[in-house]
Amino acid sequence: MEGIRTRDFSLKYTFESAQPLSFYADFEGNEITFPYGHSMVSLKLEGDSKSGIFYIKGVRGDTKFGVAEAKRIFRLKDDMGKIYKSIASDPFMAEATQRYVGMRLTFNDPWITTLSFLVSQFNNIKRIRLIIKRLMDRFGSEIVYDGKVIGKSFPEAQSLASASIQDIWKCGAGFRSEYIKTTAEYCTNNINLHDLMGKNYEKLKEALLEMRGVGDKVADCIALMGYGKLEAFPIDTWIKRTVENIYFNKRKKTIKEIHKFAEERWDGLAGYAQQYLYWHGMHYLR
DNA sequence: ACCCAGGCGGGCG
């Protein structure tokens, strides 16, 4: 089985840090298993976060998954040394990047990202995971290998578009159920999310904001993790709290002011700064 | 029991 040499790659932090993978993958013993299209993929990292080898352990099902896909999903071409040098310009970020060395942003399918962050709003990580798992169980399709059902795929937009709000509700999605159905319909009938891939960040965000249940924060999450726009800076309660505490001496700031601050400070790498700020800030301020 | 969570839409001034 071929392996990928890695530097500054922590599968654990990348998995855990509240990105779409954390919502539908399983992680144990430096091994991650998740549905990719109509395959179940399992990958394993040997070594440590400083230097390791990343193996594709198994791809069971009809969808191809190889080294190129692994590199893309985990953004293994990003030079973390350079990124750290650029974003860790103060003690807090220096500590964040040292403590969580190897935490990567992930590059996810736009629809997976959209559904994941629709569920995430006004919610907590554990429950996001619970709801996504239920949606997969109820609306995903069976992944069959060697005549056996070995898992469920991430639910397609069409599947949720044709579901009733009540059935989505039963998965625990609550008031988000209507957002999910409406946006699933929109993505099935009105646009193809993949067609937005060529747009620049501003145009992309504008288009994403058209979707029901997608506001400023969720649009930035989709731009960052579904389209790889590293200048996107999603501002949730923890980012707001952390930025106010660390950079503004606990003074309240508006979302607009925080966007301006992030753009000036981290520019094209604001998204990476945000991921470290979020994860470190959440543990630090709790 | 009470409080909160990777926010958003709607209604108001």
Add this chain to the structure above:
DNA sequence: CGCCCGCATGGG
């Protein structure tokens, strides 16, 4: 534009 409110639900 800004502000305020309600929103389901499971875990601490």
